[in-house]
Amino acid sequence: MATFEAQVEGLTSLSIDGSSAPTQTELTQFLTDGASEVINAMPRQLKLFCATEDTFTSTAVGSEAETLESSSLLSVTRSDGTIEQPCRKIPANLRGRASDSADMIAATTTDPVYYIYNGKVNALPASGSCKYLEVNNPAVAYGDSAVSNFPDEYEYLIPLYASVKSLQNAMASKAGNSDITTALTAINAEIDETLTIADSAATEIGLANAEADKATAEVTLANAEVDKMAAEVALANAEADKATTEVGLSNAEADKATAEVALSNTEVDKMAAEVILANAEVDLANAEVDKMAAEIALTNSTLDAALTSVGSSVDTATAAIATAAGRVNTAVALANTQFDSAVTANTAEDVELASSHVQAGQGFISEAQASVSEAQTYMSEVSARINQVNGEVQIAQGYIGTATGYGNTAQGFSATAQGYISTANGYAAVAKGFGGTAAGFAQTADKYAQTASGYMNTAQGYIATANGYGNVAQGFLGTANGYMSAAQGYVATANAYLQQIQTKIGIAQGYSNEVQSRLSVITTEYTWQEKQQAKLQVDYDKGIQILAKG
Secondary structure (H helix, E strand, C coil): CCCCHHHHHHHHCCCCCCCCCHHHHHHHHHHHHHHHHHHHHCEEEEEEEEEEEEEEEEECCCCCEEEEECCCEEEEEEECCCCCEEEECCCCCHHHHHHHCCCCCCCCCCCEEEEEEEEHHHHHCCCCCHHHEEEECCCCCCCCCCCCCHHHCCHHHHHHHHHHHHHHHHHHHCCCCCCHHHHHHHHHHHHHHHHHHHHHHHHHHHHHHHHHHHHHHHHHHHHHHHHHHHHHHHHHHHHHHHHHHHHHHHHHHHHHHHHHHHHHHHHHHHHHHHHHHHHHHHHHHHHHHHHHHHHHHHHHHHHHHHHHCCCCHHHHHHHHHHHHHHHHHHHHHHHHHHHHHHHHHHHHCCHHHHHHHHHHHHHHHHHHHHHHHHHHHHHHHHHHHHHHHHHHHHHHHHHHHHHHHHHHHHHHHHHHEEEEEHHHHHHHHHHHHHHHHHHHHHHHHHHHHHHHHHHHEEEEEEHHHHHHHHHHHHHHHHHHHHHHHHHHHHHHHHHHHHHHHHHHHHHHHHHHHHHHHHHHHHHHHHHHHHHHHHHHHHHHHHHHHHHHHH
């Protein structure tokens, strides 16, 4: 027959040796325990197969000496000298009465008793030869293939019991798998290091938070300054709005002034047109004056001959006429110059200057007319003085008449020019009116602009104050940036620690994966062993039930 070890290995698929789970020593213990449990479950008639006979000599009460090996005592006999008398069992507390011959329950040689006291068996009366059947639990080794003093039909229950216990031992041993324990220890080591690094990271983060708190305080101060700055800017905006209103009013007045200037320019253009017409008339007058001068020159040459005969008085008159003619020429030349200047001034839109040149030109024309009149006077005097040379004088008078015609024509042209100039002066006066109105509007616009400038100066003051607050805020923000830079340094260090933590966690995860892999295998084995243990337990329980029925 196969050894109990081989039977257990066959039932459990375990390989059992001196260092396995269970070990061979543990298997021996399981087999021995199984034998004891099976025997304990046996009915009395089956326990007889497992009992052994021992002998002792009964003693007086208090001197008990036979120590029992088990609690299963099947029977006790005492020899009366002829036969083995069966002993009846009594409670140990009646042993004194049983030893008193006068007591009604006293033991006799033919009616002996036994009791168990303090783990020892004794019979009464004392000094008798006694035998007893005791079920002694056998020691069953893993290498045995049978159990002495044990019913063969129930021997299979012993390896079944040992198989159940062996599977339980194997399942329990998986909790202490050395590879898993090593991996778990490594995980713990990595996690412990991670916790240490995490403490360092937390320290750095705490320092970063402290710097961030300082930065926050600085930013709060900066915000307060910014609020002040915003208040000043609001005041500046209010002043700027007032200035904008004033500028709008100033622009409105300037637009009115522009409109008046446009009207003035229209009048100036009309005046320029009249001056051009006057210039044309003056040019015609100049032409007539030139013709007049030519006739006078002829008169002078004719009268020169007459003067020779009239003497010094005629010479004097002639000289006066020549002087008057020179004045006429000079006045006409000056008038031409003034009218040319008036045209230039009008082109430049200087109405007042053009008007002054026209008036000056008129003055020179008047002087020329006066000189002509003066010359005519001298000529009349000469005519009176030189009747004797009437023929020559009549010729000279013809010339003078022609010159006078030319002078009259020139005066007509001059009068026409004067009309044009008067009209131009009217236009100039209207233009000056528009210019005055424009100047009034311009002055009002200037007042509005000055008021706007005042508001803007006030706004500049507010802005300067706001800039001061802004500079203070910048200072606080600069300090805050310094704190934040320090905080970033701490955060960078914390990040380095966190990267180390990630590395450690990665290593721990590797060990964890190894544990999971091994646990997966162990779990599979454990599950099978658990199921197999349950099946064997059922078989064992059925066997015990059958055994108990005897």
